[in-house]
Amino acid sequence: MDRDGVDRALARLGAEHEAVETSLLALQDHAGRRLLEGADLAGVTKERWAAADAAITRLWTYFDAYSGALAAARAIRERRRWLSRDDLVDLTERLRGPGVHIAGAAADGAGLAERWSLAELVARMNELYAGSLDVVVAADAVWSALPARIDLLAAELRRTRSLAHSVGVRPGEHPAGDDLEAITAELADLREQVVADPLAFWQPAAGSSAPGGGRPDTGRYDRAALALEDVRREVEAVLAVRQDAEQRLVALRDVLSRADRTLAEARAARTEVLAKIAASEVPAVSGPPTALQEQLALAAEYRRTARWHRLSPLLDALEERAEEELCRARESLTAVTAPLAVRAELRGRLDAYRAKVARHGLAEDVVLVERYDAARRMLWSAPCDLRAAEQAVLRYQQAAAEALAPQQDRPSGPGGEDA
Structure with missing residues (x-):
C-alpha cells in the first residue's frame, strides 16, 4: 500500500470503528437487553438469550481488539509524515492481513486463539451484533405488546366477573361462569409464559433477514378476548332479563x-x-x-x-x-267450528238465490217454494245433516237457474231489469 492507500484505509476503518461503537453502546442501553438481563427466563428465550449474552460479551472483546489494532496502526502512521517502505509494509500487514490476535475465542470454549484481519473482524462483529439484536428486539417487542394488553383484558375480565356474580352467573351454576374461570386461568398462564419466555410468542417475518423482523404472536390472547366477549354478551343478556x-x-x-x-x-x-x-x-x-x-x-x-x-x-x-x-x-x-261455518255458508247461499228469484217475480213458483222450504227445514233444524242440506241447496239452485233461464234469454224492455 502507498501512503494514500494507507490513509484511505485508516479513514474507512475509523468510520467503521465509530459505527460499531455507536451500535454496541445502543445495544448496551437497549431496554430489551436490560429486561432480559434481569428476567427469570425459561424455554427458548432462556436458551437464545444465553447465546446472545455470550455473543455480546464476545462483541466487546472483538471491539477492544479492533480498537487496539486500529490505534496501533494510527500510531505508526502518525510517527512521521513520509512513511518508509518498512512502515508501509508494516501498515499493509496490519490493515489487510490477519494481524488481530484474540486469545481463547473458540466457540467450543477450548480456549483456542483466533486471528482476524480488520475487515474480517468487522464482518464477524456485524454478524454477532445482528443475531444479538434480533433476540433483544424480538423479546422487547413481545414484552411491549402482550403483557399490557393481557393486563387490560384481565381488568375487563374482573369487571365482567363482578357483573356476572351480581346476576347469579357463577361457576358450577351457569356455563358462562365456568367460561369466566377458564378465561381467568388462561390469562394468568399466558401472562406468566409471556414474561418468562417472550420469544415463544414471536413470529419471524418470512423472507426477512433484518434484526427484529416479525411480529408478536397474539393468537392465544385473541382467542381469550373473543371468549370473554362471548361471555360478556351472555351476561348482558341475563341483565336484560332482569330489567x-x-x-x-x-x-x-x-x-x-x-x-x-x-x-x-x-x-x-x-x-x-x-x-x-x-x-x-x-x-x-x-x-x-x-x-x-x-x-x-x-x-x-x-x-x-x-x-x-x-x-x-x-x-x-x-x-x-x-x-x-x-x-x-x-x-x-x-x-x-268448521261445520257451523259450512252451515252458515249454505244458509247464506240459499237466501241469496231466494232474493234473486224474488227480484225476477218467481217467488211464488211452486217448485221453487217447495225446494226452498225443504232446504230451509234441513238448515234450520237440529241436528242438521250437512250433506243432505247441501244437496237440497244445490237442487234449489238448479231449479232457480232453470226458472230464470227463459227470462235471461229475453231482451230487457224499457224500464226493464236484466237478470
Missing part, C-alpha cells in the same frame, strides 16, 4: 290466558256442533296447558329469588311455547 322480566312475565300470562279462553271457546263450540250438526266428525279439544302454567310459576319464582341466569333461558323457551299454544288453540277452534 324486563316482569313485563315479559305479564305478556306470557296474557298469551296463555288467551290460549285458555280460545280452548274454552273451542270446547263450547264443539258441544254446540255436536248438538246442531249431524253426521259430522268433530275433532276433540285438548285441556288447558297445565305444564306451561307450572313453568310460568317457576319463572315467577326465579324472578322473586333473583335467579336471573336460570330465568333467562326459561323465559325464552316459554315465550316460544306460549305462542305455539295460542296458535294451536286457534287452529283447534277453527277446526271445531
Whole structure:
C-alpha cells in the first residue's frame, strides 16, 4: 500500500470503528437487553438469550481488539509524515492481513486463539451484533405488546366477573361462569409464559433477514378476548332479563290466558256442533296447558329469588311455547267450528238465490217454494245433516237457474231489469 492507500484505509476503518461503537453502546442501553438481563427466563428465550449474552460479551472483546489494532496502526502512521517502505509494509500487514490476535475465542470454549484481519473482524462483529439484536428486539417487542394488553383484558375480565356474580352467573351454576374461570386461568398462564419466555410468542417475518423482523404472536390472547366477549354478551343478556322480566312475565300470562279462553271457546263450540250438526266428525279439544302454567310459576319464582341466569333461558323457551299454544288453540277452534261455518255458508247461499228469484217475480213458483222450504227445514233444524242440506241447496239452485233461464234469454224492455 502507498501512503494514500494507507490513509484511505485508516479513514474507512475509523468510520467503521465509530459505527460499531455507536451500535454496541445502543445495544448496551437497549431496554430489551436490560429486561432480559434481569428476567427469570425459561424455554427458548432462556436458551437464545444465553447465546446472545455470550455473543455480546464476545462483541466487546472483538471491539477492544479492533480498537487496539486500529490505534496501533494510527500510531505508526502518525510517527512521521513520509512513511518508509518498512512502515508501509508494516501498515499493509496490519490493515489487510490477519494481524488481530484474540486469545481463547473458540466457540467450543477450548480456549483456542483466533486471528482476524480488520475487515474480517468487522464482518464477524456485524454478524454477532445482528443475531444479538434480533433476540433483544424480538423479546422487547413481545414484552411491549402482550403483557399490557393481557393486563387490560384481565381488568375487563374482573369487571365482567363482578357483573356476572351480581346476576347469579357463577361457576358450577351457569356455563358462562365456568367460561369466566377458564378465561381467568388462561390469562394468568399466558401472562406468566409471556414474561418468562417472550420469544415463544414471536413470529419471524418470512423472507426477512433484518434484526427484529416479525411480529408478536397474539393468537392465544385473541382467542381469550373473543371468549370473554362471548361471555360478556351472555351476561348482558341475563341483565336484560332482569330489567324486563316482569313485563315479559305479564305478556306470557296474557298469551296463555288467551290460549285458555280460545280452548274454552273451542270446547263450547264443539258441544254446540255436536248438538246442531249431524253426521259430522268433530275433532276433540285438548285441556288447558297445565305444564306451561307450572313453568310460568317457576319463572315467577326465579324472578322473586333473583335467579336471573336460570330465568333467562326459561323465559325464552316459554315465550316460544306460549305462542305455539295460542296458535294451536286457534287452529283447534277453527277446526271445531268448521261445520257451523259450512252451515252458515249454505244458509247464506240459499237466501241469496231466494232474493234473486224474488227480484225476477218467481217467488211464488211452486217448485221453487217447495225446494226452498225443504232446504230451509234441513238448515234450520237440529241436528242438521250437512250433506243432505247441501244437496237440497244445490237442487234449489238448479231449479232457480232453470226458472230464470227463459227470462235471461229475453231482451230487457224499457224500464226493464236484466237478470
